[in-house]
Amino acid sequence: MYRASLAFHRVNDMWKEIEARRRLLQREIGAVVKDWGGRLPVALVYANTYAVGMASLGFQTIYHLLNLRDDVVCERVFDDERWDDSPPPLSMESQRRLDEFAVLAFSLSFELDYLRAVNLLRRCGMTSIWAEERGDEDPILIAGGPAVSANPMPLAPIFDAFVIGEAEEVIGPLVEVLNAEMGNRARLLERLSRLEGVYVPQVHGRGSRVRRLWLKDVDRFPTRSVLWTPAAEFGFMHLVELARGCRWGCHFCLAGYTSRPWRQRSFPVVMQAIEEGLHHRRRVGLISAAVSDYAHIDALMDELMARKVEVSVSSLRADTLSPKVLDALARSQTRTVTLAPEAGSQRLRDAIGKGISEEDILRSAAMAAERRFTQLKLYFMLGLPGEGEADVDALIELVQRTAGQFPHQIVVNVTPFVPKPHTPFQWLSAPAVDVVKARLERIRQGLRGKRMQVRAESPEWSQVQAVLARGDQRLAPALVGLRRPTLATWRQSLEEQGLEPAEWLRARGYEEALPWDHIDHGVSRRFLQRMAERAEEGKLPAGCPGAGCTACGVCETAGAGEA
Structure with missing residues (x-):
């Protein structure tokens, strides 16, 4: 009786899952539903919620490019946030199980999503979660995205292959190999x-360097929304990427070094990408490391305002x-x-390479107040290299002076510093949790008031992020052993493997081998060390001008496209 009841509930749960996906699908514009006959079935997995994944332009771009091919059927899968032994979530388009796909392609933008990804795979029903134990009948596991492009090693024993960098140009060759060799795992790898x-960890090991992929001409692949749904974050707008990389080279910023060189899309290509979405949305979201840096930003604003198109932006300097x-933002009712x-x-x-002055900040706040914006968000990091109590006091005072220029709501967002691979700060230690918490409390006390709100990311979870960002293959068993996404179970899982977080949180010497040394983003180690030394001296970094510069090493053998 018990088994029959359990089976009934599982079937009932399955039908609920199917109906939930069909309801979401009915609200979408742009989903591609294909017949599976004679096609390579690829599950494109975003290891976070549907709302978050559908806001990712990178995820949407890969979905679009795979489904442009007649020999591929690509369907989306999102995390269902379940940590029991239930089957993993179904695909959106045909509501199939993950174990029915030949290829599971994961998009991993954030290190903490590794916990979700491994949980999904553990529930998948494969022969083994370990790559070396899987056979010819098991799916091929591929991962890409900013987090694993920087350092794939914590997941290297689990995944068969990682795409390092920008994937647009490798999709064709990748699919051709998969189609030709599927069923013979050794030859395929x-x-x-x-x-x-x-x-490919099982082939390369750590002896071979793998160089990052990057587009020389970003105009060849316009990056914009191809799926629209009100259920996504930013679901009310059409997203368009203006540029790749960043011109500033802040010492702490992963994108400033792993997305070099700075490349801007031409004005006509951007306008065409915008026009494609105006059939579905009247608000356009412009995406870039710093939208205000785009060479044609004023002309773009003029054109959009003339067409009465509403505008949002991802970031401003x-x-x-x-x-x-x-x-333009004010007219768009932002x-x-x-x-x-x-x-x-x-x-x-200056020491972290940000370079903006207090005058710049106060001027921007005053301009926002003049245009009657009702909220100003200010982002800060805590636990930065060389940070002292005087710097915390300066943060409080800067916000207070900004409030003098902006007489409305001010939200202060505080994020603990995480030293990332392939940046000048990759050799530094992560800040101690107790130090960050004490300084955060000091900020909260210093910014109490009706118009002030302080929000902060967890210092403890930021340390987990630092461990995963800087870790190696020894972390894989701890990820597999994790049964709940809590700090207590994470610590327990590390202890069961005999691992100490301090191993990956400590400072490193310039000559010390790093877990990600074999991943080549083109920026020379010598250049990163020179930028680290400039940071110690309080000097601004050498930024990225784009084409024609060979200072960091990325463009020594290939020219960057110009806007």
Whole structure:
């Protein structure tokens, strides 16, 4: 009786899952539903919720490019946030199980999503979660995205292959190898290892360097929304990417080094990408490391305002913010302006490479107030290299002076510093949790008031992020052993493997081998060390001008496209 009841409930749960996906699918525009006959079935998995995954332009781009091929059927899968032994979530398009797909392709933008990804795989029903134990009948596991492109090693014993960098140009060769060798795992992995930008742990080991893929001409692949749904974050807008990389090279920023060189899309290509979405949305979201840096930003604002198109932006820099951008945002009924000073004192802003002045910040706040924005968000980091109590006081004072220029709601977002691979700060230690918590409390006390709100990410979870960002293959068993996404179970899982977080949180010497040394993003180790030394001296970094520069090493053998 018990088994029959359990089976009934499982079937009932399955039908609920199927109906939930069908309801979501009915609200979407742009989903591709194909017949499976004669096609390579690929599950494109975003290891986070549907709302978060559907806001990812990278995820949407890979979905679009795979489904352009007649020999592929690509369906989306999202995390269902379940940590029991139930089957993993079904695909969106045909509501199939993960174990029915030949390829499971994971998009991993954030290190903490590793916990979700491994949980999904553990529930998948494969022969083994370990890559070396899987056979010819098991699916091929591939991962890509910013997090694993920086350091794939914590997941290397689990995944068969990693795409390092920008995947647009490798999709064709990748699919051809998969179609040709599916069913012969050993030969398939060997051929995948020959593709530029593809890291295959069982073939490469750590002896072979794998160089990052990057687009020389970003105009060839316009990156914009191809799926629209009100159930997604930013679901009310059409997203368009203006540029790749960043021109500033802040010492702490992963994108500033792993997405080099700075490449802008041409004005006509951006306008065409915008026009494609205006049939579905009247608000356009412009995406870039710093939208205000785009060379044609004022002309773009003029064109969009003339067409009565509403505008949102992903990020702005206080020193390049133009009145025209703020005018366009105000006319679009945007209520919030977001700036990222990152640190309170000028000394510390210069040392981390941010470079904007207090005058820039106050001027931007005043311009926002003049246009009657109702909220100003300010992003800061805590636990930065060289940070002292005086810098925390300077942060409080800077916010208070900003409030003098902006007489409305101010939201202060505080994120603990995490030293990332392939940046000048990769050799530094992560800040101690107790230090960050004490300074955070000091900020909360210093910014109490009706118009002030302080939000912060967890210092404890930021340390977990640091361990995963800087870790190696020894972390894989701890990820597999994790049965609940809590700090207590994470610590227990590490202890069961005899691992100490301090191993990956400590400072490293310049000559010390790093777990990610074999992943080549083109930026030379010598250049990163030189930038680290500039940071110690409180000097600004050498930024990225794009084409024609060979300072960091990325463009020494290939030219970058110009806008």
